[in-house]
Amino acid sequence: MTLMIRPPVLALAAGLALAACGQRSAEVAAEPVVLKAGMQEIADRQNDLVNTLIEALDDQGGVDPAKLTEEHWGTLESAAAGLRDAGLALRAGPVQVVAAPGEAIEGEDAPGALGAAEVQARIDQDPAGFRAQAGALLTRLETLAAASNAHDAAAMWEVALDLDAACSGCHMQYWYPE
Numbered sequence: 001m002t003l004m005i006r007p008p009v010l011a012l013a014a015g016l017a018l019a020a021c022g023q024r025s026a027e028v029a030a031e032p033v034v035l036k037a038g039m040q041e042i043a044d045r046q047n048d049l050v051n052t053l054i055e056a057l058d059d060q061g062g063v064d065p066a067k068l069t070e071e072h073w074g075t076l077e078s079a080a081a082g083l084r085d086a087g088l089a090l091r092a093g094p095v096q097v098v099a100a101p102g103e104a105i106e107g108e109d110a111p112g113a114l115g116a117a118e119v120q121a122r123i124d125q126d127p128a129g130f131r132a133q134a135g136a137l138l139t140r141l142e143t144l145a146a147a148s149n150a151h152d153a154a155a156m157w158e159v160a161l162d163l164d165a166a167c168s169g170c171h172m173q174y175w176y177p178e
């Protein structure tokens with residue numbers, strides 16, 4: 001029964017994915033990515049990725065693939081695919097820091113911290129630099145997605161450990177005050 005309905009369901013899913021993909025690239029060209037929402041999505045998916053892999057660590061701190069269940073793989077695959085999509089959108093730009101005027105960004109209340117308008121101005125002054133930072137993240141996310149497709153948990157862990165460098169590279173340049 002399950003096997004009989006599988007092929008059409010998969011074909012439908014593939015069709016929907018293609019349609020969604022086409023729509024997304026059209027939207028990206030027309031409308032800016034809201035950075036705050038995109039960042040929160042990236043952070044959530046990174047948490048899913050890291051927490052799931054941590055559950056499979058062995059005593060030496062390496063991933064033991066035998067500890068990964070089908071459910072784990074479901075979470076890992078969707079985290080990797082979602083991160084890659086978010087990375088693509090981030091690099092495609094243009095970027096709008098917040099969705100609405102007056103909306104705050106994280107940490108804005110701290111003494112000396114930049115507000116949304118100031119971060120926006122930094123990005124607008126140097127969009128190519130921003131895209132380069134997004135590209136550095138995307139390179140890692142492409143590797144992550146390929147490792148996920150190959151069910152190579154050790155390679156995924158390697159990328160997971162290296163992700164923060166790409167996050168903070170951009171954050172230091174555009175978010176944190178000098």
Ligand code: HEC
Nearest residue numbers: 035036039043105106119130133134137166167170174175
């Ligand atoms: C290409 C640049 C760039 C990269 C790469 C990047 N970020 Fe950001 N991120 C920003 C900027 C600029 C801000 C400040 C504006 C804002 O908060 O929306 C920010 C803010 C955030 C915030 C706070 C969002 C809020 O509520 O205001 C989180 C969380 C975050 N980033 C997580 C991440 C993580 C995790 C990664 C790496 C996996 C990452 N970012 C990679 C540019 C980047």
